[in-house]
Amino acid sequence: PFSVGSHGSSFAHRSELRQAKRIVVKLGSAVVTRGDECGLALGRLASIVEQVAMLQNQGREMMIVTSGAVAFGKQRLRHEILLSQSVRQALHSGHNQLKDMSLPVLEARACAAAGQSGLMALYEAMFTQYSTCTAQVLVTNLDFHDDEKRQNLNSTLQELLRMNIVPIINTNDAVVPPPEPNSDLQGVISIKDNDSLAARLAVEMKADLLIALSDVEGLYDSPPGTDDAKFIDIFYPGDQQSITYGTKSRVGIGGMEAKVFAMLKKILVFLQVKAALWALQGGTSVVIANGTNPKVTGHVITDIVEGKKVGTFFSEIKPAGPTVEQQTEMSRNSGRTLASLHPDQRSEIICHLAELLTERQEEILAANKMDMDLAVNAGHLPPAMLNRLSLSPAKLNSLAIGLRQISVAAQDSVGRVLRRTRVAHNLELEQVTVPIGVLLVIFEARPDCLPQVSALAIASGNALLLKGGKEAANTNHVLHKLTQEALSMHGVKEAVQLVSTREEVEDLCRLDKMIDLIVPRGSSQLVRDIQRAAKGIPVLGHSEGICHVYVDANASIDKVLKIVRDSKCDYPAACNAMETLLIHRDILRTPLFDQIIDMLRTEIHAGPRFASYLTFSPSEAKSLRTEYGDLECCMEVVDSMQEAVDHIHKYGSSHTDVIITENEDTAEQFLQQLDSACVFWNASSRFADGYRFGLGAEVGISTARIHARGPVGLEGLLTTKWVLRGDGHTVADFSEHGTMKYLHENQPVGQPLAGQRDSN
């Protein structure tokens, strides 16, 4: 299943790492040795073994270069020495007093020798659980200088790999020269040795990938912890001048110690990067990553092999385009200019884009044809998807009409004054609408999303990152080009960026310092996935719509039949379609009831109470909290409007709920009590929609309780800022002994843009 990497040239992209067959995993001593207060070294080691065993069982050839024998041995020798010093005391006390005793200084090489057997026993005990055999190989760097030794080592390892055995390689510390003074600090010596050892070994064995794990995230462009430090996701050897190896947080290390530490870390930078570059030149891809971060330890190796953005990836080939982080930066900067344009200018851009959609129709349709051909040839897209993927002159035309509507809405979005207060004489406060910042919009195989969403972002002055589906890559490329062409007319070309289809959505959702709001446009599965992945970034959207229609005892037959049919059958897959029909008990066994059943002609799942009334038996609902999304629904009986409200509060998703009644009091009670985003009286649930509400452009429907709720128009992409204009005012002026008094007079909010002030 794995093509052996075309050796001699390493992989160019992370996504190609999936094909790596022969992999060397290097574990730094920080990964292997005992944990401190927060780390769990043993669990860490076990999950690394688990990942290696899993990859081995997939048919890959795994090798481990391990550190840690020194630290293991130190632990063991200390314990032995202490025991022999005070056997009685240690054995006869309930408390463990070992840690209080003073410890002897131990020689590193002796520790290594003492630790070796324990470490190997641990590896073997762990790998045995995966029916995976291991073999211990002790080497020194010198073994690589002697051609014969190197040949022997090579053929031994080849043979082990051929027998499906995982070689575990360590330096034979007992026979190397003694360490230089101080170099034992932080276990540096073994890391140092193992970096070049792992690199040499990877090249010698023609490994496709070297994963070097230690306790830092990877490389930074400046010393990490400083203001400007940025993590380097992909490192190109040409950029070598500008990197800094990630040190741990400097908290707790002060004065001389910190300086020594920093100095040693610099040596490490040099050595580790040098080793990585050496391996890269030898044709092995390299990833340097953190093997001690508890959030990722359980899957750091498999994530790297799956091509996810973990650690720093070394690549010889620099891609032409900017990275997604650079794109975000560009769009934020250009977006700030976009936000400062006059509303008319933003309108112009959108109108121009609308024109381009019809003017450059041929270009768009040609690209779309390429995507369609590819999809048809691949043959895996269902017809509904193909339909969404395909563009036509008619579709482009109606897109252009929609864009012109958005261009009108753009006139009155950014810079609207919501509140104006005269705080004091010559101290004027305004609350003004402003863009949110950088939006990330993720959409699936529907290229018409691109100009639509771009227009919404432009209208609201937001920077935009677009992530479209692979299927529409060619169409999206052209549409994005046209969008940038339109943006160029006012010098804000870079405000809208199209992210490469190679980027993983999950990786994008982690850019929480750079992106302010995520808007998923697509299936509820997409929304759910993104809500799960987006840590720390708000997501505008809804993942479920369990909408109810309640038929009151006083309902009009005609309205019931019309509304229930429309709510369920108009478009059953929509989030605003009815999923549960609640009927008042009095309606049971009336002609209306029979008419509803006749009309629905859908599969009905009976709620427990409804089921108890029935002689015939439709299938019982598995849950009253189901979104069928099809010509199916749940039906349940309630005693009163109040019971309907309670049912909906308990089982609903606060999306849209409807009452059908002729009794105005009952209706108003229902509308008042129910805390769903949309509550309707005698109207179909399907009206819950931005266009039908008259909001113009629809950003989406939100079931969140804060920010925007229900169908969201452009205002969902806006926030506010407070602008205060004074004349040297200080709060001290308003203190007990001050000269000023707060007025707090609310003023009318006429003009869309600020500027005037009392010039007294």
Next chain:
Amino acid sequence: PFSVGSHGSSFAHRSELRQAKRIVVKLGSAVVTRGDECGLALGRLASIVEQVAMLQNQGREMMIVTSGAVAFGKQRLRHEILLSQSVRQALHSGHNQLKDMSLPVLEARACAAAGQSGLMALYEAMFTQYSTCTAQVLVTNLDFHDDEKRQNLNSTLQELLRMNIVPIINTNDAVVPPPEPNSDLQGVISIKDNDSLAARLAVEMKADLLIALSDVEGLYDSPPGTDDAKFIDIFYPGDQQSITYGTKSRVGIGGMEAKVFAMLKKILVFLQVKAALWALQGGTSVVIANGTNPKVTGHVITDIVEGKKVGTFFSEIKPAGPTVEQQTEMSRNSGRTLASLHPDQRSEIICHLAELLTERQEEILAANKMDMDLAVNAGHLPPAMLNRLSLSPAKLNSLAIGLRQISVAAQDSVGRVLRRTRVAHNLELEQVTVPIGVLLVIFEARPDCLPQVSALAIASGNALLLKGGKEAANTNHVLHKLTQEALSMHGVKEAVQLVSTREEVEDLCRLDKMIDLIVPRGSSQLVRDIQRAAKGIPVLGHSEGICHVYVDANASIDKVLKIVRDSKCDYPAACNAMETLLIHRDILRTPLFDQIIDMLRTEIHAGPRFASYLTFSPSEAKSLRTEYGDLECCMEVVDSMQEAVDHIHKYGSSHTDVIITENEDTAEQFLQQLDSACVFWNASSRFADGYRFGLGAEVGISTARIHARGPVGLEGLLTTKWVLRGDGHTVADFSEHGTMKYLHENQPVGQPLAGQRDSN
């Protein structure tokens, strides 16, 4: 350090578990055996070993009852059999083809015998890394029936514990009767045995705590996965009728298999709960928890011992009050009634509370005196904290005045129509303000927060959970009683709940299905902690305020001196105090510059550019992104207003930023371009405050980009819903062939409450 639990009576509260000295940890086979695709069994086992070793090293006496020998042996025997079946094939193929071969059926007891040595080797290899000795003890249930055998076992284990050794106990499967047919499914047999074994052992050894880990979260009050299932946090034996043992997700198990599974699980419920109750009656506390959830595995045991809410805790003593989940439920229900009151009624409640604060002053001050006495006696509270804790008639009086202001604001909060649209003839849409739902407000040792926050919640119709500091427990208790007294006048007493000081903030932040918004009131450290802990619940607040004042080349000397002094020195610890002073290059070496330095008299940290201009050298700023919160600030030089804006965008926290200039164009550019929550011209940064802005009651200051931004008034506690009133309207009526047309006429939004409609 650990008092041996008063044996014979188990602990009543989770918090007492910290005192447990002798602890039995039972590992179900799901915890011990190999992981499936998603589980990482080896890593799991390693972190359990790590936690047990840590607790042992704290001086506790740990025992492990382990399952898994059957599963381990099965794995091993299969491998052996397959190898012997096809040695050549297995050895000479690069791929692991073992999994494709058909496997023989293995006898459980043989597997157990084969697995025992591997399992023990693994435990020993792991515990050795913590210098912890283990001892293998094989027993059968029968050993407990024979008094002599039981005595022998007891004294052996006592001796091992005395020698600081961790006994690892397993059933001696090789000598028990053969398992009944089918009972080997899901490894049930070993769990079954081990539950009663662990319980017997815990009681026999007078353990303080039995932790039983398997692959389910604990007990539920109905079958988990059904609509009504609620997790049971604390289980009282009296409630025994209403529990269901948590099964795993039923996905993938259908038909007969599911039924068998359910049946077996029922046996498990019975056996595991019976065992737990038996141990409880014997004086051992019991917690049943999930040892396979990757999110908590690394600390499930230590969390339980620290008293955190993990799994189901068995307690013999039922506390008088409701649980926090019940409190949330009560407050949500009562809050819904509160929201449906007339605004005048909510005002009345708040006014009544204001009256009670003065009328019942003595009661409040007496409780406060108790808290103060306790704090003074304990002697660990710093004077500033004591000052915050203490109430006085004057403080209560100004509190009452504040509450009356909130009661006025309450008139115009819930039910305000923000938007009214005539969608079509007789189809009227309104967007109305409504409460958010259930708020959780967490505050520290400041009891005056309680009535203030309660009044805000009541004014906005929200349900409220209050979590105050331990130091103010007595005062908070009285204040909460008075709040409920005021709420009672309109039958909504339960809308505001005071959470026990015993509850951990972290546990509350996990109630994401029940709480809609968290508002932390206190130090920025508190806010940061809560933002970190609150997974899935929005937090209204700000964790940092890095505010800038930019002095332009055209600034007035007087205004600069006034505003800079006020911004930095008025209250340096406030979040709206200046942290960085940016000055235009032209001001350097002018008299104004010297005057600023003279006036500031604070410690100045020079930015890199400023430092390069200086002959004298103040300490260089470690980071341009520092919140000093004291009479210290950073100072940096910029070339222009534009550079100031760029600097603030790069290093600021989007809280409040100020420009001082006489040039209106420059000022307006600054106000326009900067995207902070508050942007000021010629006014002190200290004006960024709800009261000073004239918002009346202040909920807090938010630096989030969505929902509410900057100083937040009551509107931050409100959201909206859409109310649509129709007359049988369906979307089909508006389709191409329908009879209706959308009008989308915006209507004036005069009246605060809805009701009228076109009765044509």
